[in-house]
Structure formats: structure tokens, C-alpha cells
Amino acid sequence: MISAAAELIRQADRILVICHVAPDGDAIGSLLGLGRALEKLGKHPVLACADPVPRLYRYLPGQENITAHPQGEFDLVISLDCSDLQRLGAPFKEADVAGKPIINIDHHITNVNFGTVNWVDTSAAATAQMVLELVEYLGVPLDPDMATCLLNGIVTDTQGFRTPNTTPRVVAAALRLMEAGASLPYIAQQVFNRRPISQIRLWARALTEMQLDGRVLWATITPDMRRDCQMTEDGDGGLVGFLVSAVEADVAIVFAQQEDGTVEVSMRAVPGIDVSGVAFSLGGGGHPQAAGCKLQPPLEEAQRRVLQAVKEALRRQTGQ
Numbered sequence: 332m333i334s335a336a337a338e339l340i341r342q343a344d345r346i347l348v349i350c351h352v353a354p355d356g357d358a359i360g361s362l363l364g365l366g367r368a369l370e371k372l373g374k375h376p377v378l379a380c381a382d383p384v385p386r387l388y389r390y391l392p393g394q395e396n397i398t399a400h401p402q403g404e405f406d407l408v409i410s411l412d413c414s415d416l417q418r419l420g421a422p423f424k425e426a427d428v429a430g431k432p433i434i435n436i437d438h439h440i441t442n443v444n445f446g447t448v449n450w451v452d453t454s455a456a457a458t459a460q461m462v463l464e465l466v467e468y469l470g471v472p473l474d475p476d477m478a479t480c481l482l483n484g485i486v487t488d489t490q491g492f493r494t495p496n497t498t499p500r501v502v503a504a505a506l507r508l509m510e511a512g513a514s515l516p517y518i519a520q521q522v523f524n525r526r527p528i529s530q531i532r533l534w535a536r537a538l539t540e541m542q543l544d545g546r547v548l549w550a551t552i553t554p555d556m557r558r559d560c561q562m563t564e565d566g567d568g569g570l571v572g573f574l575v576s577a578v579e580a581d582v583a584i585v586f587a588q589q590e591d592g593t594v595e596v597s598m599r600a601v602p603g604i605d606v607s608g609v610a611f612s613l614g615g616g617g618h619p620q621a622a623g624c625k626l627q628p629p630l631e632e633a634q635r636r637v638l639q640a641v642k643e644a645l646r647r648q649t650g651q
């Protein structure tokens with residue numbers, strides 16, 4: 332698959348490189364790392380994402396070049412860290428790419444193989460790890476900026492090398508990126524150790540109202556709560572990852588309601604429990620220990636559906 336991807340890249344010139352909506356550190360890091368490599372190959376990549384780069388990742392070199400409105404013609408699309416076409420959002424729908432080949436590079440177990448070439452490696456801890464392997468395969472020399480972007484993807488998707496898919500292979504990839512000039516402590520400081528106080532206030536609000544239902548710990552974020560705390564970004568700022576650290580819980584869920592009423596559901600599970608199937612059955616996707624979906628309002632109905640599906644999955648998986 333890597334050879335088929337490399338072949339399509341060698342034949343192309345103007346390439347639309349695009350990641351999933353509501354991008355995380357792996358999506359942005361992979362996009363920027365591959366973009367730089369393609370430029371070094373003499374290609375003309377355009378980097379696209381439906382949503383703005385989260386504040387946390389604005390330290391990454393080149394992030395200001397990511398656009399939500401890719402212009403002009405393309406002869407190839409490369410999709411990164413995205414499990415289905417829907418999740419590429421508006422830039423993919425609006426771009427002039429009808430009939431053009433798509434390389435689908437991803438590590439989600441729920442990937443639906445929508446590409447012309449589907450390179451989906453569920454044993455990879457991050458898409459950025461796969462992008463590194465592709466860059467090496469293409470023979471493009473790494474530079475410190477490229478290495479920083481790719482290591483940002485690995486560090487964030489493994490939560491600092493703590494997830495169960497942290498293998499010797501991904502640690503070796505990180506080592507190569509450090510040798511190419513990326514600083515692991517600098518990246519860790521940027522992505523884990525700094526957050527705006529508005530986010531801490533939002534967590535405080537959500538935590539006072541969290542609920543433990545069996546071994547499922549869940550919390551809600553509403554637009555009103557966001558306004559009260561002056562929290563301008565979407566998402567939960569990593570709250571769900573904190574909730575799943577509760578020893579009394581096997582699964583944590585955050586329901587983040589958007590201004591338009593849609594409910595973004597973030598799920599985390601302890602090692603040994605798999606929430607990717609629940610997310611997929613509700614139209615979303617993800618990994619065994621981290622998955623999500625988007626549901627229509629009303630909020631209470633979305634919560635009821637998700638909690639019921641999660642508890643049913645827990646019963647099946649634990650035999651209780």
C-alpha cells in the first residue's frame with residue numbers, strides 16, 4: 332500500500348492534502364509534516380481543513396498556510412487521519428477533485444476504505460507515524476520543522492506515550508524525529524502543560540455536575556457554560572481524558588453541545604474495553620480506547636442513546 336501511495340504521489344503535481352473536521356494534534360501534525368515533504372519533492376500541495384487550527388497547535392511551523400477553502404484544480408487528494416469522507420467536511424465537497432484519485436492514510440479501526448488507495452494501519456499509534464514512514468519511503472530528508480509537526484502528532488495521539496498502542500515501533504519513530512531535530516520536551520510543554528484559565532473554569536463547571544452511572548462517568552458542556560467561562564473553542568479541552576482516570580470508571584463520556592444544538596460525543600475507555608464499536612454504530616468512529624460521534628438534538632435523547640449503547644457494550648465485553 333505504501334508503494335501504491337508513493338507511486339500516485341510521484342505522478343501528481345497539485346495535491347490536495349486534507350484532514351478531518353475538528354482537527355486534533357495528529358491531524359494537524361500529519362497535514363503539516365506531509366505538506367513540507369511534498370514541497371521538498373517539488374510538488375505543489377494545498378493543505379486544507381474544515382475547521383481552524385486549535386490554539387494549542389498554533390506553535391507548529393506552517394500552520395498559518397492551512398486553508399478551509401482550497402482553490403484551483405488538483406490531480407490527487409491525500410486524506411489524513413480520517414475514517415470516512417463525510418468527516419473531511421466542506422473543503423473536500425467544494426474542491427475541484429471530481430474523479431481524482433484519493434489516497435486514504437489512516438489508523439482508525441473504523442475506517443471505511445473510501446480511497447483509491449487505502450493505507451489503513453490500525454497498529455500505528457498515529458497517522459503521523461505512517462506519514463513519517465511514507466516520507467522515508469519517498470526518500471525525502473527530514474528537517475527540524477517537519478520532524479516537530481510529525482512528533483506533535485505522535486505525542487498527542489499517544490497522550491505522551493501512555494496509550495496501550497505505544498509500541499517499540501512508535502517509540503523508534505519518535506527517536507528518528509528527535510534525531511532530525513524535534514524536541515520532545517518542547518512539544519510536551521506546548522500540548523500538555525499549558526491551558527487557558529477559561530478551560531479550567533469550564534472543567535470546574537462540568538465536573539460539579541458529572542455523573543457516575545455504573546462504571547460510566549459522564550459530563551456535559553453546553554454553549555451557556557462555554558459563554559459563562561469565556562471559552563471560545565469547541566470541544567472539551569481534554570476533559571474526557573481526565574474523567575477516564577477515575578478508578579471507579581471503565582468508560583468516560585463528554586457530551587459537548589454546539590451552538591446549533593448538535594451534540595459532539597467524546598468517549599474514552601480503559602485498556603481492555605472497546606468503545607469504537609459503539610461510536611461506529613452511532614455514525615461516528617475512532618479507536619478502541621478513544622472514539623466519538625456527532626448526534627442531533629435534543630441533548631437528553633443523545634445522552635440516553637449513548638449511555639444505553641455504552642452500558643450494553645460494557646455488559647457484553649465484561650460479561651456482567
Ligand code: AMP
Pocket residue numbers: 351355414418439571596597598614615616617618621622623624625
Ligand atoms: P475525540 O473524542 O474527539 O478526541 O475523538 C476520539 C477519536 O474518535 C479520534 O480518533 C477521532 O478521530 C474519532 N472520532 C471522534 N468523533 C468522530 C466522528 N464523529 N466520526 C468519526 N470518528 C470520530
Ligand code: MN
Pocket residue numbers: 351354355357358412
Ligand atoms: Mn485525529
Ligand code: MN
Pocket residue numbers: 357358412438456457458488
Ligand atoms: Mn490519529
